[in-house]
Each structure stands twice: as C-alpha cells, then as structure tokens.
Amino acid sequence: MSSAPAGSAQTAPLAASPMTAALNAASCTSATSCFAVGASFAGPGPGKTLVERWNGKAWSTVFSPNPPGGAVLNGVSCPSATFCFAVGVHEATKTSYSSAVMERWNGKTWSIVASPSAVHRDLLSVSCTGATFCFAVGGGAIERWNGSKWSIVTGPAFSPTSVSCASTTACFASGVRGGAARWDGKAWSAVPTPKPADPVDEAFGLFGVSCSSPTICFAVGVDSEPVGSFSTLVERWNGSRWSRVASPSGDSFNAVSCASPTSCAAVGTFSTAGNNGPLQNPMAEQWNGTTWSEVASPKPAGTYGPFNGVSCTSPTSCFAVGYAQLLLPGPYDAFGPSHTLIEQWNGSSWAIVPSP
Numbered sequence: 001m002s003s004a005p006a007g008s009a010q011t012a013p014l015a016a017s018p019m020t021a022a023l024n025a026a027s028c029t030s031a032t033s034c035f036a037v038g039a040s041f042a043g044p045g046p047g048k049t050l051v052e053r054w055n056g057k058a059w060s061t062v063f064s065p066n067p068p069g070g071a072v073l074n075g076v077s078c079p080s081a082t083f084c085f086a087v088g089v090h091e092a093t094k095t096s097y098s099s100a101v102m103e104r105w106n107g108k109t110w111s112i113v114a115s116p117s118a119v120h121r122d123l124l125s126v127s128c129t130g131a132t133f134c135f136a137v138g139g140g141a142i143e144r145w146n147g148s149k150w151s152i153v154t155g156p157a158f159s160p161t162s163v164s165c166a167s168t169t170a171c172f173a174s175g176v177r178g179g180a181a182r183w184d185g186k187a188w189s190a191v192p193t194p195k196p197a198d199p200v201d202e203a204f205g206l207f208g209v210s211c212s213s214p215t216i217c218f219a220v221g222v223d224s225e226p227v228g229s230f231s232t233l234v235e236r237w238n239g240s241r242w243s244r245v246a247s248p249s250g251d252s253f254n255a256v257s258c259a260s261p262t263s264c265a266a267v268g269t270f271s272t273a274g275n276n277g278p279l280q281n282p283m284a285e286q287w288n289g290t291t292w293s294e295v296a297s298p299k300p301a302g303t304y305g306p307f308n309g310v311s312c313t314s315p316t317s318c319f320a321v322g323y324a325q326l327l328l329p330g331p332y333d334a335f336g337p338s339h340t341l342i343e344q345w346n347g348s349s350w351a352i353v354p355s356p
Helices: none
Strands: 020-030 033-041 048-054 059-062 071-080 083-091 098-105 110-113 125-130 133-138 141-145 150-153 160-167 170-175 180-183 188-190 205-213 216-223 231-237 242-244 252-260 263-273 278-287 292-295 307-314 317-328 334-345 350-352
Touching: 020 048, 033 083, 033 307, 033 317, 033 334, 048 083, 048 334, 071 098, 071 133, 083 125, 083 133, 098 133, 133 160, 133 170, 160 216, 170 205, 170 216, 205 231, 205 263, 216 263, 231 252, 231 263, 252 317, 263 307, 263 317, 278 307, 278 317, 278 334, 307 334
Parallel strands: 020 071, 020 307, 020 334, 048 071, 071 125, 125 160, 160 205, 205 252, 252 307
Antiparallel strands: 020 033, 020 317, 033 048, 033 071, 048 059, 071 083, 083 098, 098 110, 125 133, 133 141, 141 150, 160 170, 170 180, 180 188, 205 216, 216 231, 216 252, 231 242, 252 263, 263 278, 278 292, 307 317, 317 334, 334 350
16 A cells, blocks of 8 residues: 555535536547546436546536436547447336447437347447447457447456457457456457466456557556455556556556556555545556556545546546545545546646536
8 A cells, every 4th residue: 555645635625516426437539539428316216328528628518318217338439539439337227127338429429329238238348449340348248349230249258347459450358357358350368367366356356458559458457465455456468478567556446548558547546544444535557668656646625536447648648537426524424426527647747627
C-alpha cells in the first residue's frame, strides 16, 4: 500500500442530487473527440443508459436509447469519430434476468443493434479496429462484429472481462482468475499468465487490457496474495509471453490504456479506513516505458468512489471516468447519491473536468 495514496488531493464538495449516476468506460479518438458511457438511476428500477461526449472543450450528455425497462453500458470503443460501439446489460425489471445490449454511433445518433447473446449475459468490454471489425466480451462469451451483424465466437473456457485489438489479427482478452486469450485472425486460444500461489483464489483477476501493438500489451487487475490482502496487479505481453511488472500502490486496477509502448495509464481504486469498513478512492498510475509510478488524482471533497475506465490518445492526453459518491455526516458510513467523475491528464497531472 502507498504511504501517500493518489487521490488525497480534494476539491470543493459536490451538491446533493436525487439522481445517482456512474461512468464505466471511455474511448477517445483524439484530444477533441471522446465518449464516456455508464448509467443513471432515478429510482428503484433498472438504470438508464448514460452517454457523455467530449468536443475538446466540454462534456455534454448525448441521447442514447434504452430497451424496455432500462440498461447499463459497461464498455465503449470508437475507432473513429463517426463509428463507435457501446455494450452492456439490459434489465427489463430490477429482478428480471439480464441480457446483452449493444448500441452503435454513426456520427449523429446512437441506436440499438441486435445481439445474439442469451439471458444471463452481461457484456463488459468492446474493442473495434474499424467499422467492420469488433470484439465484445462478458458473461463468459465472446462476440464478433463483421460490419453488418454480431455473432458468438468460440473461445477458451474462462470468463473474459476486457478485450483489446491492435489489429484484425491481434487481440487479447483477459478476465477472472488471470485468464487470457489471444486472437490470431482465425481463432481464440488460451495463453498462460503468471498465477498466484493459491490458483483458486476468486479475487485474482485481470480486469483491463490494452495493446498498443501486436507485440506489446498491458493487462491490469487485482492480486490477493497473501490471502486476505489486495494489491494492484500488472502483467506485460512482449510478443511471446506474459510476465509480471511491479506496481507501487493501490488495491485494484479496473482499466488501462496505452497510447504507445512507452506511455500508458492504469486506473482503479485504493482504500482508506471508514467507520464500517474500507472506503474507495480514485487511483491512477503512469507507465513511462520502464516503470509504473503513482500519480495524484484529485476527488471532490466528502466523496468516495473509484475510477472505472480510462482512454489515452497520447502521452499528454487521457481521460479517466468513474463516480464520486457523497458520504453523509454521522457516526456510520452512509452514502448519498453518486455523481459522474471525469478527470483529464495533461502529461503531468490529473484534474477534475465538469461532467453533466
């Protein structure tokens, strides 16, 4: 654990709001064009899709459709300013079985696209190299977009939670218990990764992956060795094998984005003690081509919450997204509404950017 954790810097507190909202992922095609996706909850029922757009100056909410009931968007990928896919989960009611939801951006509007996934399918991540090639993962499935429709693709027997494609013939998927699989243009195959001493530990996992080239990838997540503790986990692909890389701080990484082989950002959470248990705080680290180092990430005063996603287009331009939840005053940890949290990296520091 870090002695001076990132996120200790604070800004003015957020105002109370009856709506709860969170951002789960971001994708940027340039420093002036990004999308962030998640969900908002105005009551006890299912959430509603939430999409925000960056135009180089400010973030604004963009209309996104909802299937009957509602949905949550977990992942987004934009290979260009006029083509994106967002994926997530549809819930007709708060207690109904979930099914996959997919939405496409055509440069003007978002629209729902049919998914072949059955019930109990929660899509978590998507990666597109262009308008005719995407992979989406989640719920134990891998789906492929060919330019006109999605289809389920056979993959190794593990639960992928993140996918990244450097090209149409080079993709990696990572997930729970440190599982990893590689796409070579024809098929998915399992690839060994370093494992903890306890191979059945449920908390061990690689929950984010980013490939800057077919031979250079980073996968990030959480390690729980020794049993009962949690620490950030980083692994690197060198074109032939995965190996562990030292990481200085935090409890868990949720996402990683590499603008180049020598410039990456990984985001997640570190914990501080609360009245009734640990409290989550946003955390960020940077890769300079040699080492990972902790970088301070501010948070609104009186709030707690993680970074869920990150997207970098250059060493001096990244956005990290998540949520900030109000901690209500009192002897016990009681939380109020959560608000979307967006921070921008300018090459030297993270700063909070207003989010609608």
